[in-house]
Amino acid sequence: MTSSHPKPVWAFRSSRVVTPQGVRPAAVLIRSGRILKLAEWSAIPPKAQLRDFGDLVLMPGLVDTHVHINDAGDSQPASQDQPASRSHWEGFATATRAAASGGVTTLVDMPLNCVPTTTSTHALEAKRAAASLHAAVDWMTWGGIVGNDSQVGNGNHGSNQAEIPNLIRAGVPGFKAFLIDSGIPDFAWTDRPQLERALDALNNSGLPLLVHAELAAPILAAAQSLAACDWRSHSTWLASRPDASEIDALEMLLALAPRFRVPIHIVHVSSARLLPILEQAREAGLSITAETCPHYLHFAAEEISDGATSFKCAPPIRAAANREALWRGLKDGTLDFVATDHSPCPPELKQFASGRFDLAWGGIASLGLALPILWTGLHSREGSLEQLVRWLATAPAKLAGLARQKGSLRPGADADLVVFDPDSEWTVAERDLHFRHKLSPYLGARLKGKVLETYLRGDCIYWARGLDPVFDSRPNGKELRR
Numbered sequence: 001m002t003s004s005h006p007k008p009v010w011a012f013r014s015s016r017v018v019t020p021q022g023v024r025p026a027a028v029l030i031r032s033g034r035i036l037k038l039a040e041w042s043a044i045p046p047k048a049q050l051r052d053f054g055d056l057v058l059m060p061g062l063v064d065t066h067v068h069i070n071d072a073g074d075s076q077p078a079s080q081d082q083p084a085s086r087s088h089w090e091g092f093a094t095a096t097r098a099a100a101s102g103g104v105t106t107l108v109d110m111p112l113n114c115v116p117t118t119t120s121t122h123a124l125e126a127k128r129a130a131a132s133l134h135a136a137v138d139w140m141t142w143g144g145i146v147g148n149d150s151q152v153g154n155g156n157h158g159s160n161q162a163e164i165p166n167l168i169r170a171g172v173p174g175f176k177a178f179l180i181d182s183g184i185p186d187f188a189w190t191d192r193p194q195l196e197r198a199l200d201a202l203n204n205s206g207l208p209l210l211v212h213a214e215l216a217a218p219i220l221a222a223a224q225s226l227a228a229c230d231w232r233s234h235s236t237w238l239a240s241r242p243d244a245s246e247i248d249a250l251e252m253l254l255a256l257a258p259r260f261r262v263p264i265h266i267v268h269v270s271s272a273r274l275l276p277i278l279e280q281a282r283e284a285g286l287s288i289t290a291e292t293c294p295h296y297l298h299f300a301a302e303e304i305s306d307g308a309t310s311f312k313c314a315p316p317i318r319a320a321a322n323r324e325a326l327w328r329g330l331k332d333g334t335l336d337f338v339a340t341d342h343s344p345c346p347p348e349l350k351q352f353a354s355g356r357f358d359l360a361w362g363g364i365a366s367l368g369l370a371l372p373i374l375w376t377g378l379h380s381r382e383g384s385l386e387q388l389v390r391w392l393a394t395a396p397a398k399l400a401g402l403a404r405q406k407g408s409l410r411p412g413a414d415a416d417l418v419v420f421d422p423d424s425e426w427t428v429a430e431r432d433l434h435f436r437h438k439l440s441p442y443l444g445a446r447l448k449g450k451v452l453e454t455y456l457r458g459d460c461i462y463w464a465r466g467l468d469p470v471f472d473s474r475p476n477g478k479e480l481r482r
């Protein structure tokens with residue numbers, strides 16, 4: 001006889017569970033924060049505690065691999081070595097709250113626009129300290145690779161080549177680099193030779209290189225004809241970031257890729273003209289993946305009003321026909337998944353008074369909204385819940401090296417679950433935005449589908465069945481390491 005009590009088993013049951021084998025009636029058995037097994041709907045073990053969700057959809061917690069959380073930030077004022085903190089743009093407390101409200105249980109932070117940028121182990125430690133106090137969902141951070149012109153803080157200037165092996169050892173799941181001005185001086189873009197050195201450092205590490213794939217030359221060429229244009233018009237912004245910039249960047253990467261064993265991931269694909277090139281590259285055997293973002297799938301350039309700088313992002317939102325081609329690319333697997341690129345800023349940086357797209361900060365805030373945005377889009381395009389889960393959970397988990405732990409309802413994985421009502425319709429209002437600045441082009445959007453409950457390792461962290469949603473804002477989010 002043993003005196004220890006067996007751990008309780010929970011059974012989360014629904015007629016619509018999104019399993020790796022499809023949507024079916026099932027019961028997810030959970031013990032100690034992990035999935036024990038997927039049982040038949042009627043096969044609830046006698047001692048299990050049952051939670052029956054009826055016909056509501058039960059799916060795995062979502063994984064968003066492209067989020068700008070902007071913490072750490074020490075609150076020091078700007079100095080010659082280091083710009084002022086940008087943690088007032090966002091932070092772990094608000095970002096993870098927004099994530100929980102949208103069924104996202106894992107965030108992967110981008111190495112900018114935090115101060116210091118995550119380009120050294122010193123910066124990584126600062127981030128870990130900030131997250132340990134405030135993260136309500138699990139998280140990781142990409143390491144950054146910067147070029148020679150970086151004004152990195154901590155006395156480091158220039159390229160962070162020497163830090164790459166240290167960051168790998170410290171447990172980052174991969175790295176991010178820019179091929180064009182990132183918008184902030186402390187994260188310089190890498191030119192081709194710098195990129196080759198970075199690929200060499202990552203060679204055979206198994207870690208992916210994520211790339212902001214735009215090249216400057218087509219943008220500089222376009223600028224010459226735009227000097228006299230109206231910068232309150234989104235069409236001017238669109239013309240200033242031509243498709244060619246994305247195409248040239250992808251072709252440069254594809255020219256380098258065969259020389260290295262490094263998976264390459266293209267972040268935020270905006271131009272559908274990349275799709276046939278991506279397809280060819282895969283046929284040639286290259287290890288390349290790509291994401292697009294909710295805003296490229298939901299909005300169209302033709303519909304953006306003058307001065308509406310909340311829609312500004314780079315690369316830009318393109319025409320309606322391009323949007324439809326991106327949907328096709330997603331459905332046929334040319335695009336692997338969808339990440340938000342949640343890139344918030346304080347309202348004053350959006351330049352609403354002037355409405356000038358050239359002066360406004362580029363970045364769209366949407367953390368917590370991806371699931372209903374995509375479900376709304378799929379409704380008129382004949383999609384399935386399985387696709388939704390693949391694009392928002394399973395495929396991004398794989399990129400971050402988390403396939404066994406996150407992104408699908410399988411035995412051994414964390415019991416991260418979302419209770420989703422696919423039929424409710426609602427209009428996005430400020431009270432639905434849980435990130436720091438209630439500023440988003442989705443305000444006023446009519447969406448289909450609502451997250452009702454979110455579970456992190458078996459614990460309910462978000463519950464929206466009453467008038468006001470209830471959050472568990474204890475910092476129970478863990479850092480996940482590759």
Ligand SMILES: [Zn+2]
Binds near residue numbers: 066110342343
């Ligand atoms: Zn981004």
